[in-house]
Amino acid sequence: MMNTTMEGLVLAGILFVLGLISMLIRRNIIFMLISVEIMLNAAGLAFIVAAARWGQPEGQVMFMFILAMAAAEVSVGLALILQIYHQLKTLDSDEASKMRG
Amino acid sequence: MQWIYLIPALPFLGALLLVLASGRIGKTGVTLIGCGSVGIAALVTIVAGLQFMNSGQAGYVQHLWDWVSIGTFRIGMDLRLDALSLVFTFVITFVGFLIHVYSTGYMADDPDFARFFACMNLFVGAMLLLVLGDNLLLLYFGWEGVGLCSYLLIGFWYKDPANGAAARKAFIVTRVGDTAMAIALFLLVQHTGSLQLGTVLARAQELWTTGDPTVVLIAFLLLGGAVGKSAQLPLQTWLPDAMAGPTPVSALIHAATMVTAGVYLIARTNALFVLSPSAQAAVAIVGAITLLLAGCSAFVQTDIKRVLAYSTISQIGYMFLALGVGAWSAAIFHFMTHAFFKALLFLGAGAIIVALHHEQDMFKMGGLRKSLPGVFLVFLIGSASLAALPFVTSGFYSKDQIVWLAGAAAGGNAFYSLAAVLGAFITAAYTARMIFLVFFGQEKTHVHHKPGPVMMAPLYILAVLSTLAGFIELPHTLGHLTLLSDFVSPVLPGVVTVHGGVALEWGMQALTLGLVALATWLAWRLLAAPFPDGLKQFLKNGWGFDDAYNVMFVQPFVKLAKINRRDVIDKIYTGLAAVTRGFHRAMSATQSGILRWYVMGIVMGAVIILSVIIWREYAV
Amino acid sequence: MMLPVFILLPVLGAFLAWLASAVNKTLPRWVALLVMLAGLAISAGMWWQVQDDIYFIGDRWLQTYELPWMPRFGISFSLALDGLSLLMLVLTFFLGALSVMVSWKEIKERSGFFHFNLLFVIGGIAGVFLTMDLFLFYFFWEVMLIPMYFLIGIWGHGNRLYAALKFFLFTQAGGLLMLLAILGLYFVHASATGTFTFSYFALLNTPMAVETGRWLMLGFLVAFIVKLPAFPFHTWLPDAHTEAPTAGSVILAGLLLKTGAYGILRFVIPIFPEASQFFATWVMLLGAIGILYGGKLAYAQTDFKRLVAYTSVSHMGFVLVGAFAFNPLAYQGVVMQMITHGISTGALFMIAGSLYERLHTRELEQMGGLWPALPKMGVVTMVFVMASLGLPGLGNFIAEFLILAGSWQAAPWITVAATAGLVVATIYSLRIMQKVFFGTSLREYKLPDLSLREMLMMAPLIAAIIWLGVYPQPVINVAQRAMPSVAVHSTK
């Protein structure tokens, strides 16, 4: 009943949701960054599965873009975390909630 | 006669000058302007009146300028001199002049001397406009104008809030009647397309047959205006309170002139009332009931001015009765004599009040016969006239005519006669009681200073008039002279007698004479007699009308106003604003800065969107 | 060619006044006064000219002016003057001059910007009264709104920001509805005739479906009765009036409210005759409710200006009753009411301002017994209190009588209710006199009576109100030709 594509997508979904849970419960900014990476990875998996399903290169192309983006994001994100850590002396993201509506 | 515009213009001018010159011209200047303007107006009236009588015209109309002119609806500033307006104009200017002269003595020490005369002049001007106006709008102009002056003068001593309240009551209660009258005017505009008296009355006869609902409605609404101004049932409550004003004001406005405006109005629009018999009957019934109720109230008052006030209501009731039965000229006759003797009585009362240092309670007077002989004499003459002492007083001739016609005229019946005779009895009783209380018995308050000649002279003149004015119209039994009714006959239809002739008149006269004597004797006997307290209080308060109106209209209005001071409608909008603000609060609370909540929001959104997709695409 | 002058004069004057404040603090008010007087002179001069030959001019329009603006959209700078506009212009500059005089002493800060706003409002109002292009009309409608917001918001009393915002939101909401209705009319006209135009004259005879007409008419009507204001859209008025500076109150009561009445007479009734007839009874009912409700609330107030503000609600109810009676008498009454209410209520606000200058309070409970101290002011107040209760001999009586006499023929029962409003008017009006001038004074006041400047303000007002009361014919003659044809046709 489950074919290959579905199995791969379900796995991607599970990984994504795990990343999401982590994102929601963590207060440490580095952990939140890791959660984002988990979710990005899950999304990449979904693209690969789709590429395999259709036999088209576009899925893999998209994965490469995700990879590039993840790299850039991590570098900028880490730099930001560094700044926050210097400013606030903590990695607690709730401490950085000075923005008030 | 081309000078008649001066008659109302002069007092208006006087008022204007007094207002503009406030405080700059001294007491003499104020006296000159105040009395002079009315005096000259009186002279002009006499000259114009003589010219008018010689000319033999039925009416003279002077067009001054177009007031309001829209298409076919044209109303001019037109003055009309005819028999009816001449009688009223004469009384107003002449009695007005005497009262002005009297006031210079009465008000001599008042700091607001100039304001008093400004208001009085304004009043005379407005009243003259009322009676001289050739159209109902101009009449309404004067009608409201005298209401304003009445308000200003009742509340003349403004420091006491009670005076202010009385003044406002007078204005507001009469305004209720005025509103009815205004609606009558709208009806007339709608149906006759005009308010010009001649046109209206002529068109009325073309348009409506007797008893047509429209004309009946108009007549009833006009009656509403008349009862308001003339303090008849059910709008009579303001007049006794109006005695808060200075006594000359009571004499001029609340006895001689303004309160009889209702009589003038009904007499003026007699054609409309003739066309609506039910309204005319209502006039008579209102008059009959009012004269009895007010007479009873007058009998138990302790304040001398309130006695006279209730007496005025009662006497105007007679005039209404006369109008109601179709005895038009009798009403006008009684108006004239009443103006003389009631002004005399008020001014006499004023002299007493001043002499006793503003004491108005009759039970604190007494024995003034000796200390104020002059006043006693004129007061006695006035009282005799009021009580209709036969043969020598004007009041006898005018009232006798009404008493007789109440039964004998076309619209009359036994009930009216009974009311009129009973009224005469009550009148005599309260008059006698007043005389006994004030002038006889022990002296209870010392006389401070006697009224000077400025005050006494008008009293003497009025006393003479109160006696002589009656002789222009003598009953069938005593020579049958009809000067006045002949004079007004071009304007007012003559009376039709149906129910008995001279014999009835004899009977009525004899009955009245007997009753007056009986009443005087009874009053003397009852002076000290105990009166049931509850009843006395009830009568004294004017049959509880005030309390009833208070509960029915005043209290609910005030309460409603108090409750809704903040305007409930505004709550709708502030409520709307509050909802918006609440929404704003809720939304801004989500901008907490806590990153995880944002993610939570995104997840929720995703869940909801996916749910919607699943529900729409795949569920049943 | 005179017409743009009426708009340009105040607008250029506004900038001039602002510039003048750099030179001298007192110069702006002189500039403003001169501008207003010039406008008054020109408009009154025109009135005087047309007064005599009013019967001989066949055309209704006395002058027109047309300048293409955005021809692609059918928008042009189109002005036209008829009797109604002329009367309103005279009133505008008359009250404009007085409002400059009334703020002579009151405004001490930023007088340049104050007079800029004052003149700009006047310019906007003049534009509203003159323009015959609906787009331009909306433009001017907004132009007069914003400076008024500043007048209330900057120079007002305690709760001024709330009041200014409330005023702005109410009128803006109404204005947006009107914009929708204007655009709707624009497209309906285009689809019916093929030409896209905002011109009043073209839109006047737009053929449209009955339903469409009713909806569009309601859009216009709501905007105008919010401005008027009629029950139940009146609640912005008491706040705005109470918090505004005296000049602001005078302009609000005297002129801004009149733009609502003007709009009804100029746009709602002529463009949507059928829809107006359809809603007439309901609108008249709203008017009658407003008369009684406003009067009752006026009686309950303890703040002088708030009381007068509610009397405005009551008086404007008469306008609504009269405008929808479709009758020459009522129409003339409405025009008279617009003018006389502007004068009498403006005067009452000036008196409130003068009292505030002397006593530093508007609370009626803190006044009382002021007659001995202020006899001149007492007399002046008496005149305008009597005007507000509709005493004959003063202009308001003519207005109210004509309105009621006219509306009686259309809706007797509503007229009865409206006439009962006269009694209510008596009750609240006399309360003013009693609370302020009569009774015993709480303390012995030593107050200066009306100064020469104040007398100079009050004298023309009194003269005008009495003149309108005894000889209103010049107004009636001029307004006669501007009567909407609906009113003429239903003449009996």
Added chain:
Amino acid sequence: MGPAFYIAGAVAVLSTLMVITRYNIMHALLYFIVSLLSVAVIFYVYGAPFMAALEVIVYAGAIMVLIIFFVMMLNLGPQTAGDEARWLTPRIWIGPSILCLVLLAELVYLILQPTGQAGDVITVDPKAVGMSLFGPYILAVELAGMLLMAGIVGAYHLGRQKKKILHRFLERTTE
């Protein structure tokens, strides 16, 4: 699908679970590397060997090492782990877990909808990927390059040890 997929999938899920439950960042990162490696295996199974290699080299190799170095640079010490232990109470798990499981259920429901025929795994060779990257997607490649450049510059700029000059917005609010 062969056992390789199921084993690798199970490892990926389990190691990711470990990632999200660790208190110590280092442990979490190491588990994450395991997760990435197993995902690389899955890529291979799905006929994308080149991508599997990239996953191992770039993701597990470069990015994760970057983070590890970064954490080491911060020298957080045991108090961070203590913080994590304090923050990650069982209660905090409930809400997010339920919400996310609902989301997962919905996703799975949608994935499992029968849509077309199941296809077999079709291998896409790296050449085809390269052809389309430098063919139709050349512009996107350029953009990705620029993104990386911006990332480097931005990271350098932000990561510099600046003097304690607060941003003007922060300056006002931190007081």
